[in-house]
Amino acid sequence: MDNDLNRYFVTLDVYKGTEKVYSTTIPRSLLHTISACKYPGSEFNIRVIDHTGNFRIKTDAF
């Protein structure tokens, strides 16, 4: 979907090691919920990509 509403969304790319295993889009207003999707020792990490394609944060930082 390519319209100006894209600015409201971020993409979550889920990695297992260096391999991307899943990608989904959520509203930016719900971004805080990903902190609950990562627990210490998990082999997965989530990279947050903004609507311009910038890589902003990954859950390894938590």
Add this chain to the structure above:
Amino acid sequence: MITSDERGVIIQALRDKHTYWSSPANRLSFFNGFDNQLGWVPSFGIQRDNDGYFHMQDDLISYCNLQNGYVIRIRKTWSENDWTCYTNLHNLAIESNEFRIDIPKYREIINIDGHDWEYAELQSPNNDYGQNFNDDVFEWPELTNGILVNPSITEEFKNSTAQYFRELAETSSEVLKYACQVAETNNCGLPRNIVKPTSRFKDAIGYFWSDFDQDNWVDTKQEVLDYSFAVYTGHLHFAKICGTMDDVRIQQCTDYARTLWTTI
């Protein structure tokens, strides 16, 4: 204004999403074969359309129109008090002009599979979905490689972030004060998520509080204050991860919030 026929279509759409989300097979498919055991799957699903998005979880299905801030939702766990108190609080918002919340527009009870769900419509106060804390985070200098603090962050920037959090505590205090008044009048508790940082949105006019219409007015004042303080502190520490706060400023902000909130 939504007509009765339009409302019927909307409610059916929410029912359909509930049916979809209730199916374990559909959910597994939605998450591409992964399940929650892996530690990253959210407890909700999002489906976009041209104007907004559907939010699907076990006890809540909602649609948010990003073009005009109109929200429709059904929720499974509710009480009569919730809507009454929320509406009373909105009335106080209008009378006092000291805070703003989403406008309660319409409510009815619908039955899904033998259970009464609450259907409600709300609209953001300026017909604008607005921006919340997460949008403000995206205004901060981004982390290098998603992890490392951006070296461009200055002490001045940290000061402005601290001011942001102090203001957050102040605006929280205002709406909490009035919510306590409503709870006392109605002899009930408070909504837990009322002053979560991510519940505060801003538009061209100012800040407004959103999303806590989904809460039950059941928590004691102390429970809400403890929870709000914990969440507030968590957001401060997230800011530290992002490099826009430090321990000294976090302490100053938490002291400030604690002082404000204990006088409510």
